[in-house]
Amino acid sequence: MRGIVSDLEVQRAYTPVSPVDAEGYFEVLIKIYEDGFMSRFVKTWKEGNTVCWRGPFGNCPYKPNQYEQLLLFASGTGIAPMVSLIQYIVANEEDETFITLVGCFRTFQDIYMKPRLQELAAYWNVKTLFVLSQEQDLTHLLWSYREKTYLGRINCDMVKNFVNSCRRKPFIMVCGSITFSKDVLNYLNQLGLPEDDYFVF
Numbered sequence: 341m342r343g344i345v346s347d348l349e350v351q352r353a354y355t356p357v358s359p360v361d362a363e364g365y366f367e368v369l370i371k372i373y374e375d376g377f378m379s380r381f382v383k384t385w386k387e388g389n390t391v392c393w394r395g396p397f398g399n400c401p402y403k404p405n406q407y408e409q410l411l412l413f414a415s416g417t418g419i420a421p422m423v424s425l426i427q428y429i430v431a432n433e434e435d436e437t438f439i440t441l442v443g444c445f446r447t448f449q450d451i452y453m454k455p456r457l458q459e460l461a462a463y464w465n466v467k468t469l470f471v472l473s474q475e476q477d478l479t480h481l482l483w484s485y486r487e488k489t490y491l492g493r494i495n496c497d498m499v500k501n502f503v504n505s506c507r508r509k510p511f512i513m514v515c516g517s518i519t520f521s522k523d524v525l526n527y528l529n530q531l532g533l534p535e536d537d538y539f540v541f
């Protein structure tokens with residue numbers, strides 16, 4: 341996306357999260373940073389404004405049925421490419437990959453795209469789990485979330501548990517902040533997973 345802030349042009353990349361069959365539109369999930377350049381531009385938007393985009397760029401390296409199981413770890417807006425990938429898989433009836441998505445956020449309120457994630461979790465091959473670092477207890481969460489939500493920061497035991505509870509040997513993908521990706525990568529190393537078994541965005 342291209343934006344103009346204080347007469348300066350800024351360009352930033354965003355990941356489309358539209359359904360595979362979207363025609364004539366696309367959707368993006370944009371996090372607003374208080375002091376971010378593009379964020380300041382986005383904050384000025386009013387309905388009816390026109391915004392310049394180019395792309396999409398990059399090919400999805402994923403091939404249908406390439407893996408028996410995917411285990412996806414995402415934090416914050418790192419959920420965007422994961423949603424895209426899951427939508428791509430469930431739109432293809434011949435792709436029977438099992439998917440477990442572990443979404444890490446601070447609070448229940450902070451979970452992005454809840455309705456979309458609920459829709460995806462209804463597919464036979466998709467499971468969504470959440471790790472909330474700043475929630476104190478599960479009692480005020482919707483019932484449908486209590487069983488699939490873990491409290492605290494993601495740690496090595498949780499990662500081990502998620503890996504072990506996969507139905508098949510998983511290929512792991514990680515997308516999030518630098519610290520999040522570093523932490524998860526560290527846990528995968530501690531668990532002795534070979535580098536061929538994971539990919540960090």
Ligand SMILES: Cc1cc2nc3c(=O)[nH]c(=O)nc-3n(C[C@H](O)[C@H](O)[C@H](O)COP(=O)(O)OP(=O)(O)OC[C@H]3O[C@@H](n4cnc5c(N)ncnc54)[C@H](O)[C@@H]3O)c2cc1C
Nearest residue numbers: 352353354355369370371373375376377378379380417420
């Ligand atoms: C391939 C790709 C896909 C992406 N997809 C998405 C997406 O789907 N959704 C999404 O929200 N974002 C996505 N991003 C990130 C996005 O491109 C922007 O980086 C993000 O929106 C912040 O842009 P900004 O101009 O608002 O903030 P910036 O001005 O770039 O600043 C971002 C934050 O970093 C801090 N910061 C800036 N400069 C420094 C510095 N020198 N030292 C320390 N801190 C600093 C700022 O205070 C602010 O909090 C993607 C990035 C890539 C590369």
